[in-house]
Amino acid sequence: MNQPTASMHGQWSGRLGFILAATGSAVGLGSIWRFPYITGENGGGAFVIVYLLCVALVGVPIMAAEIMLGRRGKMSPINTMAMFVREYRQHPVWRLLGWVGLIAGFMILSYYTVIAGWVMAYTVKMTSGAFVNSTSEFVKTTFDQFLQDPWALLFWHSLFTVITIGVVLKGVEKGLERSVRILMPALLGLMLLVVGYAINMGAFTRGFEFMFTPDFDKLTANAVLIALGHAFFTLSLGMGAIMMYGAYLNRSTSIMSAAITITAADTAVSLLAGLAIFPIVFANNLAPGEGPGLLFVTLPVAFGQMPGGVFFGSLFFLLVMFAAWLSAISLVEPAVAWMVESRGITRPKACAIVGGISWLLGIGTVLSFNVLSDAKFLWGTIFDNLEYLTSNVMLPLGGFFTALLVGWFLPKQFSHDELQLQNPFWYRVWFFVLRYVAPTLVFIVFLSAIGLFK
Numbered sequence: 033m034n035q036p037t038a039s040m041h042g043q044w045s046g047r048l049g050f051i052l053a054a055t056g057s058a059v060g061l062g063s064i065w066r067f068p069y070i071t072g073e074n075g076g077g078a079f080v081i082v083y084l085l086c087v088a089l090v091g092v093p094i095m096a097a098e099i100m101l102g103r104r105g106k107m108s109p110i111n112t113m114a115m116f117v118r119e120y121r122q123h124p125v126w127r128l129l130g131w132v133g134l135i136a137g138f139m140i141l142s143y144y145t146v147i148a149g150w151v152m153a154y155t156v157k158m159t160s161g162a163f164v165n166s167t168s169e170f171v172k173t174t175f176d177q178f179l180q181d182p183w184a185l186l187f188w189h190s191l192f193t194v195i196t197i198g199v200v201l202k203g204v205e206k207g208l209e210r211s212v213r214i215l216m217p218a219l220l221g222l223m224l225l226v227v228g229y230a231i232n233m234g235a236f237t238r239g240f241e242f243m244f245t246p247d248f249d250k251l252t253a254n255a256v257l258i259a260l261g262h263a264f265f266t267l268s269l270g271m272g273a274i275m276m277y278g279a280y281l282n283r284s285t286s287i288m289s290a291a292i293t294i295t296a297a298d299t300a301v302s303l304l305a306g307l308a309i310f311p312i313v314f315a316n317n318l319a320p321g322e323g324p325g326l327l328f329v330t331l332p333v334a335f336g337q338m339p340g341g342v343f344f345g346s347l348f349f350l351l352v353m354f355a356a357w358l359s360a361i362s363l364v365e366p367a368v369a370w371m372v373e374s375r376g377i378t379r380p381k382a383c384a385i386v387g388g389i390s391w392l393l394g395i396g397t398v399l400s401f402n403v404l405s406d407a408k409f410l411w412g413t414i415f416d417n418l419e420y421l422t423s424n425v426m427l428p429l430g431g432f433f434t435a436l437l438v439g440w441f442l443p444k445q446f447s448h449d450e451l452q453l454q455n456p457f458w459y460r461v462w463f464f465v466l467r468y469v470a471p472t473l474v475f476i477v478f479l480s481a482i483g484l485f486k
């Protein structure tokens with residue numbers, strides 16, 4: 033079996049380049065926008081614990097599996113899966129893993145750019161000083177009114193789509209690595225600033241208790257599924273994004289330490305986001321279960337009261353926008369790489385096609401908050417359905433089959449050689465968790481959410 037040494041699309045400059053890019057993919061709206069709002073909707077403490085367990089027991093081992101598949105395949109997830117089918121004599125049905133990932137990627141990207149568009153709009157709003165000393169009612173009304181305007185949402189969705197595609201156009205090394213190196217430390221710094229403000233402002237203890245005092249009676253089967261799904265979403269797992277980035281990774285980097293570093297960074301940002309937001313919720317009589325608007329009705333209140341809040345607030349939303357951008361790039365890359373490899377399409381053309389499809393699909397999400405907000409089916413609006421299906425169904429399924437492929441179907445030698453762990457004990461631990469624990473957990477959570485199992 034001849035192993036290509038580098039992918040045709042490029043390669044990271046080294047270990048740090050990969051970790052930076054994958055962290056850039058993981059840290060995004062999932063940590064800063066989605067984690068606080070679903071934690072609020074699902075009662076706090078117990079939900080957070082289940083989420084953390086899912087990250088550790090399902091996320092980390094599956095991330096390692098995705099990286100090694102990508103690094104061995106050196107191509108887009110679709111072609112990487114085709115390679116495993118061919119060279120490791122697997123059943124052709126495994127190719128589906130690549131295809132479902134491609135579809136999930138489009139679905140996520142389509143609403144991701146809409147929400148990121150809100151963040152862009154808020155970056156501009158913050159610079160205007162619109163929220164200085166404003167009440168939480170005012171901030172909430174402003175947000176509700178913003179959502180009522182489909183043209184505004186469409187504008188920001190379009191703009192965000194264009195800048196995302198712009199980076200992917202330039203290719204892996206040039207656009208990505210450089211952006212992450214600057215962004216991540218800055219984002220962490222500003223998050224700490226907001227948490228510092230939350231500590232001084234009074235309701236920190238309540239916010240902290242909300243996040244970390246578990247009340248398992250309140251935890252529903254659906255909440256457990258949401259926590260599991262979010263572990264996939266926030267770590268960019270289950271659709272091939274991390275597999276894709278693994279394809280650009282050199283052979284000397286330790287996969288396990290990379291997976292742990294990326295997960296730790298992502299989890300830290302999520303917890304900080306919660307610690308920044310919930311004290312503000314309780315200090316201002318806002319509702320933790322506010323929903324997707326939570327970020328946008330809490331932080332402007334805090335920045336409005338803070339000295340220098342116009343500056344820090346604008347900077348904060350700007351950094352969140354950058355973080356979302358780096359994540360969105362990883363949603364685009366697998367589809368673009370596949371078109372370039374298999375369809376002979378040039379990179380710019382592939383970018384235009386992917387951007388165009390996602391932009392069109394995104395209109396469904398734009399309208400979910402205004403014109404079509406009452407058109408509910410299955411799990412709610414178009415946006416609710418896209419979010420539920422991708423995060424709670426497609427990504428966990430993708431992860432489940434990734435774990436099965438590496439844990440049960442590929443030769444053990446493969447993962448052993450890829451991981452190259454110094455201590456054989458840790459390899460056995462990882463393999464056991466990937467083979468038994470992770471798939472079983474996903475399976476049980478699915479069954480219980482469907483209601484077969486109580």
Ligand code: TRP
Pocket residue numbers: 057058059060061062063140264265266267268269270271273356359360362363427
């Ligand atoms: N993880 C990113 C976030 O939390 C979103 C994301 C990027 C993603 N690429 C992905 C989610 C691939 C699932 C699959 O914002």
